[in-house]
Amino acid sequence: MEKKTPLYEKHKALGADIQPFAGYLMPIKYEGVTSEHMAVRKAVGVFDLSHMGEFRVTGPDSTAFLDYLLTNDADIPVGKAYYTAMCYPDGGIVDDLIVYRLGRDEYLLVVNASNIEKDWAWVESHKNGFKVKIADESDDTALVAIQGPDAQKTAAKLTDADLEKVGYYEHFTGTFAGVPALVARTGYTGEDGFEIYVKAEAAETVWDRVLEAGSESGIVPAGLGARDTLRLELGYPLYGNDIDQRVSPIEAKLGWVVKLKTDKDFVGRESLRRQKDEKPARSLVGLSVVGRGFPRHGAPLFQGERRVGTITSGSIAPALNQTVCLGLVEYGLRKSGTELEAEVRGKRIPVKVVGVPFYSAGSRKS
Amino acid sequence: MSKIVEELRYTESHEWVKKDGDRFVIGITDYAQQEMGEIVMVELPATGKVARGQALGVMEAVKTAEDFYSPLDGEVVEVNTALDDNPALVNEDPYGAGWLVAIRADDPSQYDELLTADQYRGIAGE
Numbered sequence: 001m002e003k004k005t006p007l008y009e010k011h012k013a014l015g016a017d018i019q020p021f022a023g024y025l026m027p028i029k030y031e032g033v034t035s036e037h038m039a040v041r042k043a044v045g046v047f048d049l050s051h052m053g054e055f056r057v058t059g060p061d062s063t064a065f066l067d068y069l070l071t072n073d074a075d076i077p078v079g080k081a082y083y084t085a086m087c088y089p090d091g092g093i094v095d096d097l098i099v100y101r102l103g104r105d106e107y108l109l110v111v112n113a114s115n116i117e118k119d120w121a122w123v124e125s126h127k128n129g130f131k132v133k134i135a136d137e138s139d140d141t142a143l144v145a146i147q148g149p150d151a152q153k154t155a156a157k158l159t160d161a162d163l164e165k166v167g168y169y170e171h172f173t174g175t176f177a178g179v180p181a182l183v184a185r186t187g188y189t190g191e192d193g194f195e196i197y198v199k200a201e202a203a204e205t206v207w208d209r210v211l212e213a214g215s216e217s218g219i220v221p222a223g224l225g226a227r228d229t230l231r232l233e234l235g236y237p238l239y240g241n242d243i244d245q246r247v248s249p250i251e252a253k254l255g256w257v258v259k260l261k262t263d264k265d266f267v268g269r270e271s272l273r274r275q276k277d278e279k280p281a282r283s284l285v286g287l288s289v290v291g292r293g294f295p296r297h298g299a300p301l302f303q304g305e306r307r308v309g310t311i312t313s314g315s316i317a318p319a320l321n322q323t324v325c326l327g328l329v330e331y332g333l334r335k336s337g338t339e340l341e342a343e344v345r346g347k348r349i350p351v352k353v354v355g356v357p358f359y360s361a362g363s364r365k366s
Numbered sequence: 367m368s369k370i371v372e373e374l375r376y377t378e379s380h381e382w383v384k385k386d387g388d389r390f391v392i393g394i395t396d397y398a399q400q401e402m403g404e405i406v407m408v409e410l411p412a413t414g415k416v417a418r419g420q421a422l423g424v425m426e427a428v429k430t431a432e433d434f435y436s437p438l439d440g441e442v443v444e445v446n447t448a449l450d451d452n453p454a455l456v457n458e459d460p461y462g463a464g465w466l467v468a469i470r471a472d473d474p475s476q477y478d479e480l481l482t483a484d485q486y487r488g489i490a491g492e
Contacts, residue, residue: 017403028429033402033404033428034404034428072417225403225429229428293432316406
């Protein structure tokens, strides 16, 4: 039985196409993936991301604990956030997540909905010896994301805070739409935007007020379909598609979130250091489709007769009007310009390795 | 609410069939195009022999790909090449400009075995 987010009735009333996703009944689209995608690129869209998981870590050893558990450096200034992986000892990814530092000894971890239970077990099993408390607030927390070039204009109507002073990957705790909220300048679309974390019971108020505040910009509710095409245009990996327990951050070109340059010990460090020194076997790359066709997750990649990799994500990129993919390929084939073929229903479709992001004209602040 | 045209015949796999002289025009229903969402490519068959139930081609939507099937034994005599440049016609006008193929049937009486609009209505969840 799938769970519902606190905004389920809103989605139903809007006539959304609602489907099970990661154990939740989620809006996949309202009017259509392409129009929602383009609204976020050109103006502003609002997403219900309340399915995401939230763990609060508190206690005097919070920083040391997260430094041990996560690949990125936990010791960032209060009020900032960072993107990180959480790895197994062999370097495979448990999950990728955003961490907000709320206080000297307080952090909020935001994890993928599909991984909440697995992550919780993993985090819990590592806290021995650390003076920390961990709370799973996933069910009590709603997340509403406002994304697009008009996101600030929209959000500014709902808070007294000076949003101009909130940089990319910064956040504050305050009042938003009349309710207590954590307001963060983060997102997954390549556009400027805010993610608003509130208590579940305040979700409907925030949702309605955001739609009202954005009406002047032509705000639209956007579903998980558009969220997926937006992130793919940026080349952002999606857990379960492009990365999972068999893929390491080094292979996924997420080396920048692995603190190998520090002397901090963390789960997976030895494996990841070795992989970095010896070069990984595979690399996650961007691919543009040269011919006609739609390679999707799981489509094999060939160079001549040799199997050299697998497509991990593929979709039309609405802002670019072409088909783009991510794929895991042999390390030696990761260079831009490399020509490969994807096999779809027995047919070969020419594809070419290209740099990511595919789309670089977004309004994201940095 | 999706549209079902009274004078057409239908299949359980959501194709519609229109009798047009000695040939049969085939497309997918309004219900099917709504379920699929925005169609971004239609892979049409070559002309030639097909069997009832055989996959004729594939429709790629933003999120999914679905085969479409021949409702009749016969020969594909024409395909809607306008879909190569404008696959969205299937969404915009599924019973008109978004038609897929035309078939000359080996046994035109197979048409009478297809679902009526009333029978199809039950399948399309109306």
